Structures are given as structure tokens and as C-alpha cells.
Amino acid sequence: MAENPAPISRDGFVYYNGVFYVEVEGKRYRQEDPESLYRILTEQGPPPEKRTKTGEIAKRQPKDSHSPGFYTAQMIFYGMKPLKTKEAAKKKLLASYDDPSSEPLQVPERISLLEIEMAEEWRGRTNATTSKTAKVAEASGSNQKDKAAEKKPRTKQTARKTTGGYPPPKMPAESRSYPEFYDDDNDDIRDLGASLPKYRTKQTAVRGRGVLNTVVVRRDELREKLKAKKASGSQKSKTELIQEIYSLPTKDARIILHNLLEKVPPVEKALARELTLLTQSKRSAKSSQASTSTSEISAWTGLYDIHAPRLDDWSESERVVPTIEVYPSSTSAHLWASFEFGIISGIMRSVYAVPPGGAVNADIPFEWRGCDQSEGQMTFDSSNRCMLTFLGDGRLEGRMQGSFLGTFKLSGLLTNTDDQGKPVLAKSRKAQLEEVRKWKREWRGLNYHNYEVANKRRWGGWGGTEKDESAFESDTTDGHHKRDSKFNLERFVKDLDKNLSDGSLSDFDSDTGGYSFAY
Structure with missing residues (x-):
């Protein structure tokens, strides 16, 4: 068997x-x-409707x-x-x-x-x-035949009597699991x-x-x-490969370079050399176009292309190149940033002012508010937080947490081109401050009152008119909006590191924090 x-x-x-x-x-x-x-x-x-014993439709359906x-x-x-x-x-x-x-x-x-x-x-x-x-x-079978041959022949044989009835029962085969x-x-x-x-009990040919x-x-x-x-x-010929390379979107080109780096060891040195030359050329180009004071800011402010594998879990993010654009306010009381990740976009604001020694190589904590692009809903939870480090050579590194995103790492590269590869001129300080003013207005519009108004409107109701939050006390000279409790930076960093280390990269624990409306 x-x-x-x-x-x-x-x-x-x-x-x-x-x-x-x-x-x-x-x-x-x-x-x-x-x-x-x-x-x-x-x-x-x-599935068919579940009904009670009386024939009525049950309240809880499968x-x-x-x-x-x-x-x-x-x-x-x-x-x-x-x-x-x-x-x-x-x-x-x-x-x-x-x-x-x-x-x-x-x-x-x-x-x-x-x-x-x-x-x-x-x-x-x-x-x-x-x-x-x-x-x-x-x-x-051969052993049984040998044993049968060894039996002695019968000296006397009588006719066997046959009787009617049922054959003896067969014992069932041993059960298997x-x-x-x-x-x-x-x-x-x-x-x-x-x-x-x-x-099969007996079979002479395989069917x-x-x-x-x-x-x-x-x-x-x-x-x-x-x-x-x-x-x-x-x-493919070399000419065909060159044509396809120049027609690749930015994101696809990054994926190919990453795969080459992982699978072809000799590529590592060549890629490191090219990236170093590229960074040096960008740095020299910026220093030649700006004054001393402006170059200190432009060493880390501007538009960053962001790499964050966690964002690839959503199709909305696969269709864009994630970006973060960051500038200080007019008084440097806060750093402000606008981010576009496809699945979600919004505004970041630093908890503290720009460090006295400058923002380069300093861990800067941010809070953020945004809008879920798939559902069209605001998010301004107390766990919406981010820690960014500007490395000064056109790179940034960070960790971000909040909403359905969970906690994930990100890295960025300062760029002077858009997602289509077209050149983007560095913004003047006046243009930077205009962007910051827009971001402040957007931040103040992302609040609980406007969330309720939009939610009722979504269901055909009328929740009143939208109201922006008042200016934060450190944003302007006449601001009076204060934080309800003292900010705990140690807990802020500890929570980010804990969520990264304990594997909670894909699931957001809704019990760890509620909405926080007082900033």
C-alpha cells in the first residue's frame, strides 16, 4: 500500500x-x-441572509x-x-x-x-x-510461495463441506491521520x-x-x-538600453540602481564615486549662486526627494515621487515643511526653534497634520510626529509616525529637478517666506472643528462654516495659542525608537492616543 x-x-x-x-x-x-x-x-x-428562529432577518449578518x-x-x-x-x-x-x-x-x-x-x-x-x-x-509474495512449497503433502484428503451464510467480516485497516x-x-x-x-486492491495497468x-x-x-x-x-543592444534608461521615471531608475547595488558587488564603488561627484557639483553650483548668509540656509533647505519603502504599500504613493520641502519662518521660531507622499500629504512644524548652531546634523522634532488622499479625511492625532536630521551634504534622514502609516524610516536627497526631470530654480528668501505663510494657513485649517464640518458635509448635512485655528504664540508677535501640557522630548524620541524596534511598522495602534486639538 x-x-x-x-x-x-x-x-x-x-x-x-x-x-x-x-x-x-x-x-x-x-x-x-x-x-x-x-x-x-x-x-x-x-451569503444568504441569516434569519432568526421566528423567520425574521437577524440583526447581525455574516x-x-x-x-x-x-x-x-x-x-x-x-x-x-x-x-x-x-x-x-x-x-x-x-x-x-x-x-x-x-x-x-x-x-x-x-x-x-x-x-x-x-x-x-x-x-x-x-x-x-x-x-x-x-x-x-x-x-x-515470493516468501509466501516458498513457505507453501515447504508444506508436506496430505496423506489423506476428505471433501470439504460448504455451508451457506455470510463470509467472515474483514477487519478495517489501521486508521491514519x-x-x-x-x-x-x-x-x-x-x-x-x-x-x-x-x-487499489488489484490493478494490472496504470490508468x-x-x-x-x-x-x-x-x-x-x-x-x-x-x-x-x-x-x-x-x-538588447547598448543603444536600446541607453534610450530606455533616459525614458525611465525617477522612481523606476532608483529601483534599478538599488537592485544593481544589492546584486552586483562591483557596482558599489562606481555608484559611490558618481554620487560623491554629483553632490560636490551641486554644492559648488549653489555656493557660486548665493551669498554667504543664503548659502548657510540653502545647505539644508529646499525640496527633497524622499525614499521610504513603507509608502510603496499604497498605490497612490507609487504614482508620485514623495517629497518634503522645508524652510524656516521669518523669525526662525519654527521650521516649516510641506510633504507630499501620494497616499497622504500635509504640513510639518518643528517643536522648537532652529538650533543656535544651525540645523545641520541636529535631530529636529516635528509635529504634523495632513489629509488622507484615499479617504479625504484630516488627520491631526497627538501621535503624528517626525524626527528629521539634515546632514548638510544635500541629504536628510528621519523617522515618521502617525495615522494609518505606522512608524517608518525615510531618507532624502536635495534636488533641483521636479519629478519629470525638469530643472527647478532655488527659491529666493522672499519666495520661501511666502511658502511658509501658505503652510501656516493650511496648518491652522486642519483642526477638529473643520473636521466635523467636512464629515457632516460628506454625509449630506451642514455642520456650519469652517474656522481656522488661531496663530500659535511663537508663530507671530500677536499669537496667543498655547500648548496645554509641557512637551516631553525624551518621550517623543523614545516612542519613535520603540515603534521602530518592536516591529510595529505596518499597524497603527488606535488605543495609544486620541485626537489632540490644543497646540
Whole structure:
């Protein structure tokens, strides 16, 4: 009696009994095709209404029974960066259907080849197990024949009497336990009885051999086609490569450079040399165009292109190059900044004035307010915080926290071009102060009163007229808005570092802080 081999596991994928799975947190999930996955994401075809014993419609109706692991597994199947939170994963998957510029969901080549390799390995193990079982059965049969030959012949034999009745009952085979395979926690559990092996009592020929051979041939053809397609895509002339490089968007070029840095060791020295030359040329160009006092400010103020892998979890952020633009106020009482991250945008304001020794190489704490671009809602929570360090060579580093973003690291490079590669002239001090005035007005408009007005308007009501918050006491000479409690910088930094170190990069704990309206 042949037994199935143990499951084959590789890179988070599992192959067992002819089925390809993804394993997430100890459970195994099968792939949904794009059409059925879209129906699940859009909640088409809801379950029948749940009713009480009296026949009335129950108040609590069944909800989406698919676990977060199910959606995480689908992202892995289709080559997407996996998200562990259910809503974020559903939103990311659904965005792939809504974006007309992207290709429809399809399994990446590397995953298709991995499935083929694991299937071939499974067939090899199955054949080896079957062959071993057959040899054991053959040896057992020959031993029984030898024992029968050793028996002495009967000296006297009488006719056997046959009687009616039922044959003696057969003892059931020893029970076996088999691993469970999940498509989801509730309604997607497979019928285990259908997947258990069926044992043959007697069979002279293997059935379905032609079908099996056809599948093997088709999979071999698929693998060859994928290899040929990959080879044809990589064989390009140098001229074609140069043309494609110059047509790349800024974000795509950064991804390619990062991949080269990780996979091709000799690139590291060449890239470091080019970046050093680029930084030096930018620095010399700025110093030749500005006065001494202006150059001190321009060493760290201006528009920064931001790199933050955490933002790639949202499709809205994938369509823009994230930026932060920062300038001091007229009295240097605060640093003000405007940020555009795609999924969210808003205003930052430093907690303290510009340090006496300058902002270069100093850790500067910021608070921020913004607007969620996907939902159109304001966010001004007390946990909205950021710590930026301007390194003085055209770079910045920082940590940011708040809203649904969680806590994440970011880095930036001072730029003199926009996201289309067009040159952007450095702003004069007068133009910088005009930007700061606009940012102050936007900051004061992001408050609880205006949040309630917008929320009622969203649902067809009228919540009154919008009112801006009064000026903060340190913003202007006549400002009188004060902070309710003393700012604790040590706790501010500790919370940022803790959230980065304990792994809470993707989930925002709504119990750690409420709205804070007094600034």
C-alpha cells in the first residue's frame, strides 16, 4: 500500500498531492484566479441572509469570512509585496484592478517555474515510493510461495463441506491521520475526504497515464516558453538600453540602481564615486549662486526627494515621487515643511526653534497634520510626529509616525529637478517666506472643528462654516495659542525608537492616543 510523500516546502510555498499552496502563519492557502478574487474583493454574491428562529432577518449578518492570511497569500501568489493587515491587503489587491496603466493580475515567471520544479520533484518522490512499495510486495509474495512449497503433502484428503451464510467480516485497516490544508479559516476548508489517497486492491495497468504524460509535456512547454521570453527580453543592444534608461521615471531608475547595488558587488564603488561627484557639483553650483548668509540656509533647505519603502504599500504613493520641502519662518521660531507622499500629504512644524548652531546634523522634532488622499479625511492625532536630521551634504534622514502609516524610516536627497526631470530654480528668501505663510494657513485649517464640518458635509448635512485655528504664540508677535501640557522630548524620541524596534511598522495602534486639538 503506497503512501504519499511528505509535503515539499520551498520559499514559503508548499506542494502536496498535486496542489500548490502558500503557507502563511502555519496555514496553507490555494490560489484564487483573478476573476474569483475580484468577486471576493468587491463582495459580489453575498451569503444568504441569516434569519432568526421566528423567520425574521437577524440583526447581525455574516461578514467577510476570509482571514488576513488568505489575502496575504493571494498577494504572494501574484508576486506582490505581502501585507499582513486584512484591509490594507484587500485595498492593495483591488487597486491592481482599478489601475488602467497596470497589467492584469498574473503569476510571475519565477513562481510558475517554482511550481513546475516542485511538481516534478513530487512526481519523482511518488514514483520512488511506488517502486519501493512494489518491491516489498513482490518480496512478500515470493516468501509466501516458498513457505507453501515447504508444506508436506496430505496423506489423506476428505471433501470439504460448504455451508451457506455470510463470509467472515474483514477487519478495517489501521486508521491514519493526514495534515489539514486550508484555503481559509471558515468556509474555505477543503474536503479532506476528497484529497485522501484511494488504495487499489488489484490493478494490472496504470490508468490515466496518457493524461499524466500530456500534463508533463504541457508544463515542459510552458517552462521553455518562459525561458525563451526571458532571454528575448534581456537581449538588447547598448543603444536600446541607453534610450530606455533616459525614458525611465525617477522612481523606476532608483529601483534599478538599488537592485544593481544589492546584486552586483562591483557596482558599489562606481555608484559611490558618481554620487560623491554629483553632490560636490551641486554644492559648488549653489555656493557660486548665493551669498554667504543664503548659502548657510540653502545647505539644508529646499525640496527633497524622499525614499521610504513603507509608502510603496499604497498605490497612490507609487504614482508620485514623495517629497518634503522645508524652510524656516521669518523669525526662525519654527521650521516649516510641506510633504507630499501620494497616499497622504500635509504640513510639518518643528517643536522648537532652529538650533543656535544651525540645523545641520541636529535631530529636529516635528509635529504634523495632513489629509488622507484615499479617504479625504484630516488627520491631526497627538501621535503624528517626525524626527528629521539634515546632514548638510544635500541629504536628510528621519523617522515618521502617525495615522494609518505606522512608524517608518525615510531618507532624502536635495534636488533641483521636479519629478519629470525638469530643472527647478532655488527659491529666493522672499519666495520661501511666502511658502511658509501658505503652510501656516493650511496648518491652522486642519483642526477638529473643520473636521466635523467636512464629515457632516460628506454625509449630506451642514455642520456650519469652517474656522481656522488661531496663530500659535511663537508663530507671530500677536499669537496667543498655547500648548496645554509641557512637551516631553525624551518621550517623543523614545516612542519613535520603540515603534521602530518592536516591529510595529505596518499597524497603527488606535488605543495609544486620541485626537489632540490644543497646540
